[in-house]
Amino acid sequence: MSLFLAVDCGGSKTAVAIADASGTIVARATGGPSNITYLTPAEFIANVSAAIAAALADARPGAAPTLLAAPPPFAAAWFGISGADSPAAIARVAPALSTLLGLPLGPRLALANDTSLLASPLRTHPTATHAVAAVAGTGSITVAFARGADGAPAECSRAGGWGWLLGDEGSGFAVGRAALLAVLRESDAAGPGPREAPAPGSLVAGVLGYFNVGSALEVLPALYAPDPAPGVHAEGSAGRAREKRISVLAPLVFAAAFDARDPLALRVVEETAGKLAEQLVSLLLCGDGRTPIDASQTVLCFGGSLAGVDAYRALIVADLARRGHVFLDVVFVGDPAATGASGLASAFGGTEQ
Incomplete structure (x- = not known):
C-alpha cells in the first residue's frame, strides 16, 4: 500500500497525517514542537521522527519500528515547517529528513514554510493558477503560491507575518x-x-x-x-x-x-477584517514580481483559529469582493497535515497503485 506523509511542524506541536493512494487518512500522530527557529537540527529531527514513527506504526501495524527501511515507507512527503523562511533554514534539516525517509529532495520530498500546507488545495483545483494562504490566529501572515512545474505550490510572494509589534493584521x-x-x-x-x-x-x-x-x-x-x-x-x-x-x-x-450583535464590537471586527483584506489585496497586486495575481483563477486558503470563525472569514471575503477580488474558491484548512497528505495522494497516488 502506497503511503503519503504530511507533517505540520509548529511551535507548540508536530502534527502528522498519513494518507493512502486514494487520499484517505489512515494514520495520525502528534509530537513535540518543531519550529526550527528555536530548536537545534538534532532536536528538530528527534521530535519529527518520533511523531512520524508513531503515525507509521498505526498505518502499518506490526511493521518495523524504524523509519530507515528499504524500500522507503512513503511514496512522497511534504513538510510545512514553522521558521523555514529561507533556503538556509531549510538546508539545516533537509539532508537529515532525506536520509530519515529515504527520499531525495524534489517533487516527492517537499520542504517549505508551514503556510505551504494551507495552499495544498491548489493540487485539487486543476484550473487554478495560484493559491493564497491567509493565516489569522494569534498572529497572521499572507503568502501567495503559484502552481509549480510539478503541480506543487511554489511560493512567489508574501505580506505580513512580522509579529505583534510590527503587524499581524487581522490577528487575535x-x-x-x-x-x-x-x-x-x-x-x-x-x-x-x-x-x-x-x-x-x-x-x-x-x-x-x-x-x-x-x-x-x-x-x-x-x-x-x-x-x-x-x-x-x-x-x-x-x-x-x-x-x-x-x-x-x-x-x-x-x-x-x-x-x-453589539455595535461597537461589530465595528471592531469589520475594521480588523478590512485590514487583513487590505494586506491580501497588496499581495495580489504584488503578484510574482512581474504580474498581479488574478483572484478569479486563485484559491483563497484560510487557516488559524480566527479564520475558522465563519462570520469573521465572511467579513474578509466580502471586503475583498467589494474591492473587486472574487476568488475561484475559498477554503478553510482546519487540518493542514491531513489536507497536505490528501493533496500528495491526489498528485502522486495514480502513479503508485
Missing part, C-alpha cells in the same frame, strides 16, 4: 488591540461623570470583566503591569504576558459582535 492580537482602543475612545467621548452599567454581553462588559475593573481607564494599570516572572503563575490577566493579555480578548470580542 490585532482584534484585541482594536477592541481596547474602541472601549477607551468611547469612554473618553462620554466624558467624566457617572456611567450606566454596560449591557451584558457587550464589548465594554467583556473587556471590563476580563480585567476585573469597573471602568475603562482602570484597564490601563492592569494592561501595563509587568510580565509575570518565569515560573510564576497568577490568576487573571496578571498571569499572562502583556501580548497575551491583548490577544486573548479576541473570543470575547467575537462573542459580543456575532452573538450579542
Whole structure:
C-alpha cells in the first residue's frame, strides 16, 4: 500500500497525517514542537521522527519500528515547517529528513514554510493558477503560491507575518488591540461623570470583566503591569504576558459582535477584517514580481483559529469582493497535515497503485 506523509511542524506541536493512494487518512500522530527557529537540527529531527514513527506504526501495524527501511515507507512527503523562511533554514534539516525517509529532495520530498500546507488545495483545483494562504490566529501572515512545474505550490510572494509589534493584521492580537482602543475612545467621548452599567454581553462588559475593573481607564494599570516572572503563575490577566493579555480578548470580542450583535464590537471586527483584506489585496497586486495575481483563477486558503470563525472569514471575503477580488474558491484548512497528505495522494497516488 502506497503511503503519503504530511507533517505540520509548529511551535507548540508536530502534527502528522498519513494518507493512502486514494487520499484517505489512515494514520495520525502528534509530537513535540518543531519550529526550527528555536530548536537545534538534532532536536528538530528527534521530535519529527518520533511523531512520524508513531503515525507509521498505526498505518502499518506490526511493521518495523524504524523509519530507515528499504524500500522507503512513503511514496512522497511534504513538510510545512514553522521558521523555514529561507533556503538556509531549510538546508539545516533537509539532508537529515532525506536520509530519515529515504527520499531525495524534489517533487516527492517537499520542504517549505508551514503556510505551504494551507495552499495544498491548489493540487485539487486543476484550473487554478495560484493559491493564497491567509493565516489569522494569534498572529497572521499572507503568502501567495503559484502552481509549480510539478503541480506543487511554489511560493512567489508574501505580506505580513512580522509579529505583534510590527503587524499581524487581522490577528487575535490585532482584534484585541482594536477592541481596547474602541472601549477607551468611547469612554473618553462620554466624558467624566457617572456611567450606566454596560449591557451584558457587550464589548465594554467583556473587556471590563476580563480585567476585573469597573471602568475603562482602570484597564490601563492592569494592561501595563509587568510580565509575570518565569515560573510564576497568577490568576487573571496578571498571569499572562502583556501580548497575551491583548490577544486573548479576541473570543470575547467575537462573542459580543456575532452573538450579542453589539455595535461597537461589530465595528471592531469589520475594521480588523478590512485590514487583513487590505494586506491580501497588496499581495495580489504584488503578484510574482512581474504580474498581479488574478483572484478569479486563485484559491483563497484560510487557516488559524480566527479564520475558522465563519462570520469573521465572511467579513474578509466580502471586503475583498467589494474591492473587486472574487476568488475561484475559498477554503478553510482546519487540518493542514491531513489536507497536505490528501493533496500528495491526489498528485502522486495514480502513479503508485
